Amino acid sequence: MADQFQLSSASLDALFTALQGDGRRILAPTDRDGRTELNPVQTLGQVARDYVQTALSAKETVFPKVEQLLSYSMAPGQVELVDAEPRALPTVLFGIRPCEAGGFAALDAVFNWDTRDRFFNARMEQLAIIGVACTRKDDACFCTSVGGGPGSTRGSDILLTPAAGGFLAQVLTDKGRAIQALAPELFAPAAGLAAPLAEVPAAFDHAALTARLPELFDSPIWDDQALRCLGCGACAFVCPACVCFDIQEEADKKAGRRLRAWDSCGFAMFTLHASGHNPRPAQGARWRQRVYHKFATYPDRYGMLGCVGCGKCTRACPVDMNLQEHLTQAMAPVES
Amino acid sequence: MDLIEKAEQLLQSGDVKAVLGFEAGTGGTRRPAFARRPGQARRLVFDDACVQNLASYVTRKETRRLGKVAVAARPGALRALLQLMAERQIQEQDVLPLAVDAAGQVAELPTAQAIEEHLALEPGPVSARDRELLDRLGKLSRAERWAFWQGELGRCVKCYACRNSCPMCYCEHCTMDCNRPQWVPVPSHALGNLEYHMVRAMHLAGRCVQCGDCGRACPVGIPIHLLTFNAEETVHAQFGQRAGASAKLDYALSTFRPDDKETFIR
Numbered sequence: 001m002a003d004q005f006q007l008s009s010a011s012l013d014a015l016f017t018a019l020q021g022d023g024r025r026i027l028a029p030t031d032r033d034g035r036t037e038l039n040p041v042q043t044l045g046q047v048a049r050d051y052v053q054t055a056l057s058a059k060e061t062v063f064p065k066v067e068q069l070l071s072y073s074m075a076p077g078q079v080e081l082v083d084a085e086p087r088a089l090p091t092v093l094f095g096i097r098p099c100e101a102g103g104f105a106a107l108d109a110v111f112n113w114d115t116r117d118r119f120f121n122a123r124m125e126q127l128a129i130i131g132v133a134c135t136r137k138d139d140a141c142f143c144t145s146v147g148g149g150p151g152s153t154r155g156s157d158i159l160l161t162p163a164a165g166g167f168l169a170q171v172l173t174d175k176g177r178a179i180q181a182l183a184p185e186l187f188a189p190a191a192g193l194a195a196p197l198a199e200v201p202a203a204f205d206h207a208a209l210t211a212r213l214p215e216l217f218d219s220p221i222w223d224d225q226a227l228r229c230l231g232c233g234a235c236a237f238v239c240p241a242c243v244c245f246d247i248q249e250e251a252d253k254k255a256g257r258r259l260r261a262w263d264s265c266g267f268a269m270f271t272l273h274a275s276g277h278n279p280r281p282a283q284g285a286r287w288r289q290r291v292y293h294k295f296a297t298y299p300d301r302y303g304m305l306g307c308v309g310c311g312k313c314t315r316a317c318p319v320d321m322n323l324q325e326h327l328t329q330a331m332a333p334v335e336s
Numbered sequence: 337m338d339l340i341e342k343a344e345q346l347l348q349s350g351d352v353k354a355v356l357g358f359e360a361g362t363g364g365t366r367r368p369a370f371a372r373r374p375g376q377a378r379r380l381v382f383d384d385a386c387v388q389n390l391a392s393y394v395t396r397k398e399t400r401r402l403g404k405v406a407v408a409a410r411p412g413a414l415r416a417l418l419q420l421m422a423e424r425q426i427q428e429q430d431v432l433p434l435a436v437d438a439a440g441q442v443a444e445l446p447t448a449q450a451i452e453e454h455l456a457l458e459p460g461p462v463s464a465r466d467r468e469l470l471d472r473l474g475k476l477s478r479a480e481r482w483a484f485w486q487g488e489l490g491r492c493v494k495c496y497a498c499r500n501s502c503p504m505c506y507c508e509h510c511t512m513d514c515n516r517p518q519w520v521p522v523p524s525h526a527l528g529n530l531e532y533h534m535v536r537a538m539h540l541a542g543r544c545v546q547c548g549d550c551g552r553a554c555p556v557g558i559p560i561h562l563l564t565f566n567a568e569e570t571v572h573a574q575f576g577q578r579a580g581a582s583a584k585l586d587y588a589l590s591t592f593r594p595d596d597k598e599t600f601i602r
Binding site: 033034035037044055056066067138139140141164223224226227228230231232233234236237238246248250259261262264267268269282283316318322325 | 361362363365367368370377388392393396397398399464492493494495496499500501513518521522523524525530549553555556557
């Protein structure tokens with residue numbers, strides 16, 4: 001059981017000051033031009049209230065949409081190669097939801113699978129997460145179906161739960177304790193009652209889904225479901241657990257740089273071979289890949305799901321490819 | 337006859353292989369739906385919340401594979417279908433557009449002429465709100481407008497939701513996906529984003545049917561439709577024609593006429 005404390009709003013604001021005094025930037029959801037998105041903040045007052053989710057995920061703090069890996073220049077008889085250094089700023093991610101905090105484990109599974117990715121790890125080492133439990137949800141949320149919950153502590157270094165006058169704080173990790181140590185006087189003994197958390201009924205049994213997927217591989221449901229899919233990358237790019245990237249070389253005859261950029265299995269180009277053959281020739285195969293990677297490959301290879309049930313993909317999809325609904329349908333593929 | 341009855345009838349008779357319409361989506365929204373069997377027609381709804389331009393599905397190979405489809409079409413989709421005919425991407429017999437009136441009654445629009453006559457009764461495509469946004473942008477200085485778009489495009493993640501939802505972005509091999517050579521940088525950095533949206537706006541100039549789906553599709557809320565809307569307005573001002581008005585429309589930017597008002601081209 002993690003250590004529990006009470007943090008008043010004033011104490012939390014003071015903690016923000018202490019964190020900045022310690023040289024850390026604070027990224028938090030803010031309301032700007034009608035959008036809730038992660039931005040640097042200085043005070044608690046700048047943090048959005050009453051949001052369910054940001055549109056993009058917090059993964060960009062450790063896995064940005066584009067980053068330079070190396071650069072090189074060439075002259076007759078010589079090549080100069082320069083490794084890029086990760087830009088890893090000491091950062092506190094404040095106010096992200098428990099689902100998103102849990103998403104970092106799915107990124108870690110790939111970035112530390114065989115080779116330890118120094119860009120990802122440099123940023124993770126500098127990152128601490130103060131999650132905030134959910135008292136609200138919307139129709140896209142399904143964390144409880146994938147092993148999470150509105151008060152899940154997974155991935156957070158400190159988890160706050162709204163309570164009268166402020167928050168209850170669970171200090172969960174060494175990184176969390178290091179934050180507490182910056183201003184221990186702000187963390188009062190837990191007294192008040194936490195606000196009731198959002199009720200997110202489980203929609204499907206993920207273990208049963210994982211067990212069933214192998215037999216559904218050739219089912220027509222994937223083509224049927226994917227008829228509506230436009231094949232864009234919105235779902236993958238907002239996903240806190242989607243980790244696929246493309247390596248791009250931007251070069252001329254004398255110099256160049258190598259970049260890593262987000263990619264998506266929903267794109268037709270994703271598996272296009274140089275020969276012109278595409279093993280996933282239609283959107284149904286690509287949609288199936290998205291589902292299988294998260295709910296079959298991830299459990300098989302990493303012992304966890306590649307989905308945290310945040311519902312960002314559902315909210316971002318221009319044509320409402322509701323993931324929870326499609327997975328529920330896969331568990332009972334009966335069509336009229 | 338209402339849409340559900342019409343869809344059942346069309347699917348029962350085999351006149352079409354699918355009826356492309358809308359169904360209830362997450363949180364009271366409407367989303368595209370394919371009814372492929374008479375029993376699936378019951379899902380269909382049609383109201384003001386149905387905004388997606390369904391014409392973008394008509395040219396997808398997954399849809400073409402089904403055979404002839406009927407489309408429960410909003411005006412934006414009808415304009416797109418006409419423009420697709422003008423660009424010889426579909427023929428009249430490939431698609432059966434269905435217009436649904438305020439009372440929910442359905443009329444078949446089996447010919448381009450029928451679509452044109454139906455659209456002639458509809459108000460112009462650009463909403464008052466978008467007109468206001470365009471005017472506001474138009475009044476900015478170049479430097480201010482540049483700053484506005486730099487800010488907006490800085491948030492782009494290059495997911496291509498705008499391209500893929502666009503009924504006129506039907507190219508099976510988009511310039512963005514050409515990698516031998518790679519014309520436009522793939523990563524979502526400043527140059528990659530800017531070049532992508534510039535190219536797309538220019539490719540849509542004179543072809544944009546102003547449905548606004550690109551702007552609606554954007555997951556990060558960039559009003560990207562204003563770029564192509566503006567390009568379309570410019571073409572209209574210069575050449576006096578609008579994309580989606582007729583199935584016989586010469587593309588303004590690639591059509592030579594001996595009586596062109598510009599002397600340099602003659």
